[in-house]
Every structure is written in structure tokens, then in C-alpha cells.
Amino acid sequence: MTRISRFAFSADELSIVWEDSSESRLQAIWLRDHCRMPSSRNPDNGQRLLNITDIPANIEIADVTLRDDLLQVEFSPGGHLSEFDPEWLYRNCYDRNAPHDDRSETGKFLWHGLSFAQGVPRCAHETCANEAQARLAALRAVRDYGFVVIDDVPRESGRLLDVIALFGYVRETNYGRFFDVRTQVDPNNLAYTNLGLGCHFDNPYRDPVPGLQLLHCLESSTEGGESILQDGFLAAKRLRDENPEHFALLSRHWINFRFSDADADLRARAPLIEVNDRDEVIKLRFNNRSIDTILLPPELIESYYPAYRHLAEILERDELQIVFRLQPGQLILFDNTRVLHARKAYSAAGTRHLQGAYSDLDGLYSSLRKLEGAAA
């Protein structure tokens, strides 16, 4: 509990000296807009009950009193009275709290090929389904590392959807609620051949892109076909460290992506590296197969291609990749905005059969926060 040592106010601003000697200066409009009283906020779901236009543009602080450990602020015109818990103000005021972006690189554990010498994050399906603590650990792995391996998912068609039901919802697409990844006759996608696939994200041609992907191994008796994962956030960091101008080119200039077959014509325009307003990486798209005609201004083509090649080269560095053989019954759940996946080519003899599905990150993060709240 952080107490207020002293405070002062003018019409425009409230100044607080906290007991740790730090200071806050909070503007009248922000204070009124963040009133926690039941007339301003629904106490059950936090929904704000007033519009910004309900607050007079010339709002001022008329009086401030500290009473029973609550800071009472009276506003003018209108005479609205707000009571603030000092602890809430300390933890939420804009001059001492930076905004958090759960999806950004900040706070994540960035990893490379040697990071998981003690083993990758994993959990047995049954445990994950029945024990909240295990489920919390699995979801935290997706948040922090971008992936988790789930063992012993029953080797039956469609059972990967049971895993999605543990935290969120299926993102159905033109590929179905789930889809089979195996060698097909007349494949509509290179994924359905036995060719190797370089590190890529799925569906960059979709907006919104599916934030989560699952791959569930049903059969694996071919030579080859190993799975590869790579941390795109580390790759982006390497690019920025090695050449900030390359990073800036790929994050500032957008390109078009496209996939077109008999049933679908999907197009999106987006950057290869997406950053937020604080230049933190929040999302990558990379898939050489799906980049549509690159239409940048002529003066940019000469500088964009070396930047694009540089990122592609980083994504081919063995030292950044983990390689493993997905065993029948194993499933990988990964963040399709951060973790790239690839597979090695495999033999025509034997069978390699995976099932894939998509989901969204919002449901996973919501479940994670509720589990954390329950565990706290």
C-alpha cells in the first residue's frame, strides 16, 4: 500500500508526493475520465459509463481532500465528486506507469537453437486438460516462448480441436475447421507435397492472420520430415542489431500477400515486421511462397531487396532453429505471429500425416489471465 505524503492542486493539475518521495502530476481531464465511482464505471466489468463528450471541455479541479485514506476530487463545472484509492492512482497514473503490450517482444523470452538443452516446454494432454496449474504453465509457455508441445493427444482425426477447447476457439477458414497435411495428388498448396518447406508463417495473405496454429502428428513413418521452429522475434532483433536501417525498411513499408486457388482468393497488405507505436515488434509475416507482386516506389526497390534478403538469411541460420521429430500423438501449439515453422523434405515411402488448425491469440491470453487471477 503506497500512501500519499502530501498533495497540492491547481485548476489544471493535481500534484502528489508519494511516501517513496516520487512525484506525480495528473491533469484534470485524465482524472475525471478515470473516475472509479459507480456512476462513471461499472464496478463489475470496468466498462466506462460516460463519453468523453459528457465531460466539459473546460473541466477543472475545484477541490481536493484526503479523507479516510481516499483522495476526494471535486470537479468544476458540474460539481462531480470522485474518490480515488491512492493505491489505484499509484499503479495506474500515466506518469509512472508505462503501457504494457502483451503481444510485443518486450518481456518475452527470446530463444535460439541451443536455448532448450534441458528440453522444450511440454505438457501431457490429459494433465493439461485436468489440472489448472499445468494448463497455466502451457499457456505461459506460448506467451513467453511462443510455443508448447502437447504430448499424448489421442491419434484420432479432429482431436486437435480438443486442445483448442482448453483455452479458446477454432478459427475456421477455407481450409476447414481443421485440415490434413500430407502428400496429395494435385495439391492446391505446396504444403501438401513431400517437399521441404523453409521457415515461414502460415496465411500471411489473410487479414486477420490466425494468431495460433496447431499441428498434430497422426502418423510419421517416412525418412525425413523433421519439424523446425524458429523465434521470429529473435530474428527481428538480430536484424535490428545488425542493420537498423534494414529493420526500419521492413517495418515501415508494406507489401502485398496473396493466395489464390479454385475456391479462394485471399489478399492482404502488411509489413514483414509489424511494430507498435513504441517500435516494439508485435507481429511478423514471412512466407516467400505468398508474397504477391512487390509494388514499392522505384526509389525504394534498391534498398528494400537487401533488407528483405537480410531477414531471409537470418531465418535460414541453423543456429537459430530447433529441429525435432514430431512423434505420433504429439502436437505443437505455436504463436503464428512470432514462431516460424518449417519441415524437411521426406521420402515417398512411408506415411507422414499431420492435422492442422488455427485459433486466435485473444482467447488464449484471456484464459491465461483468468488462470493467473485464480492462482494469485
Place this chain on the structure above:
Amino acid sequence: MTRISRFAFSADELSIVWEDSSESRLQAIWLRDHCRMPSSRNPDNGQRLLNITDIPANIEIADVTLRDDLLQVEFSPGGHLSEFDPEWLYRNCYDRNAPHDDRSETGKFLWHGLSFAQGVPRCAHETCANEAQARLAALRAVRDYGFVVIDDVPRESGRLLDVIALFGYVRETNYGRFFDVRTQVDPNNLAYTNLGLGCHFDNPYRDPVPGLQLLHCLESSTEGGESILQDGFLAAKRLRDENPEHFALLSRHWINFRFSDADADLRARAPLIEVNDRDEVIKLRFNNRSIDTILLPPELIESYYPAYRHLAEILERDELQIVFRLQPGQLILFDNTRVLHARKAYSAAGTRHLQGAYSDLDGLYSSLRKLEGAAA
């Protein structure tokens, strides 16, 4: 068919003079990367079969020949030979073709309260389901105006999902595959009261936000409860026209959104106005109820609030809104990244029962392009 009048080349660049006297200058790396030969591109789905790193960094043009109306380009090192259809080059080369962003404001019909004096875009459900031309017109209305009214959707629970099946897929969320909008006891959301709701987008606290929303009227016998729609792209344009600095503040600085109840804790960080790399508006978020604590740097608070208030004021202008009473059996399908919705308060007497559902824009745009291709 556009022919080539003459051409010249250096190691770095191919220069073309088209028969309309315009000129193109195309770099060697771009030409090689956009090779259309079956060894470089899958002819069925357009997927690129090579990585950028498969192309030598020192790629040069070794020779160019025009033969049988095809431009043959030989590259070095490696000796790869590409044949380009001049028509394809003319329509796709970067120095004469600007990239298109289907989702951006560019090319849309921006509307206000008097734009639909001849009636809003609408279609009967049965016609839309059975006739490709009618379905195409309905999907074009969503693309161009951001919404369409579908008449005579059977007044049965869940039938709004039939409408989604005409073009795409349901986005299931913590609210279900669809949800009921009517007065509830102990509502977890203000939507489930009889209070009026100002113009807003749904679920700004979700990432990805659902790109499409449907509202299907099952019963409507209350006083009040009229529906309101507003074009957010026009509102953003007004903001930019009236005060470019306000527009820049809202598009450059991101804020946090949140919704939290017993089952979910959804959070997102995003700008109120999202623009692409060419500063075209592509997506809005606005919902006073769901804006979380605003944590901008102190020096920005003073300038951000007037910009936020300005946008809110524009969104309250009656002249920009269309007001209508959704009749039982009617459904509105609208772009939740562009078109805001609102409702007037309604009486406790009588019943107002809507069902809502979400979908994504990618499926709708894909279906639209396939229908356009079939109609062409």
C-alpha cells in the same frame, strides 16, 4: 494488349518504352524475383517456388530478347531464363502500378446521413442465397459502403449463421457462435440493458478484432430502440480535414482497451485510427466503454485528449448518422472496422430481441473476388 516499342538493358536494369510512349525501368533483382516460369511459380496458385536467398545477391541481366511477343530475359550468374508476357509486365511493374489495399478508405464510397435518400443497400435473404449476382451485389455493398441490410431472414434462433455461410466463417468468441442482445437481469455488458448506446465498434479489446458483425432482429415491440449506423471512414476524413494534427495524434499513439467479466479478460493495444504505410485509413476502434487506463507519456496527455474529444464529437453529429428501425426478420451485416453502430434507449414495455454474431473480412473479400471473377 500493350506492346513494347523498344527496350534496352544494362546489367542492373531493363528499360522499356511502351507503345503508349511511357517508360519503365525495372531492376534485375525484381525481374528475377517475379519470374513467371513454372520453375519459379506454381501456375495453379501463384505460389513462389524459390526463396529470395536462392537468387544470387549479385544477380545481373545478361541478355534480353523479344521473341514471339515474349520478352526473354537471361540472368547471370546461373543462366536462368525468364519469359515475360509484356502485358503482365505492363500491369504489374512497380514503376507504373500503385499497390492496392482493399481494406483502405481509398476507393470506398464514404457516406453520411443523407447519402441513402434512395434507400440503403439491401437484398432479400432468399435471393442472396440463390442468385450469384445478388450475392455479389450484397458483398460489394459491404466492401463499398461497409454494410448491407438483408431482409426476410427467418425469425428463428441461430439463423443469422446461415447468412455467414453465404460468404465466410463464424468467428466464435467467449460470447458464443452467436449471442442474444436483449435486456438481461445482472447483465455482464451494457449492451444487455435497455440503455441507449452511443456509436461504437464492437470488441476493440480483442486482437484480432472481428472484422464483420451481424445483428438479426427477432422481435421489436418496444418504444425506441432504433438502430443507428455511421461511416467511421468519413468521420476520420472529417477529423483529418478539420485538424490534421488531431488525426496524426490518434493514428500515431496507441492506447489500451479492456473487457473483463467473470469468464474473460480481454486486452488489446491499438490506435483509435489505424493507417497503412501510405497514411490511408484502414481500421478504426472506438468504444468509450472499453478504453482502459490511458497511459500516454505526460507530455502527450494535454494534446491527445482534445484530439480524442474531437473524434468523439464528430461521431455524435446527427448529420453523419442514418437512423432506422430494424424490423423483425431484418439483419444488418456490417464492417466492424469501418461502420459504427448505436441504438436508442427503449422502453421496459414490449420486447426487443436481436441476435448478433461475428465473422472475418478475409472470407467475405475472398468470396467477393471469386464471384467477380466468375461474373467477368
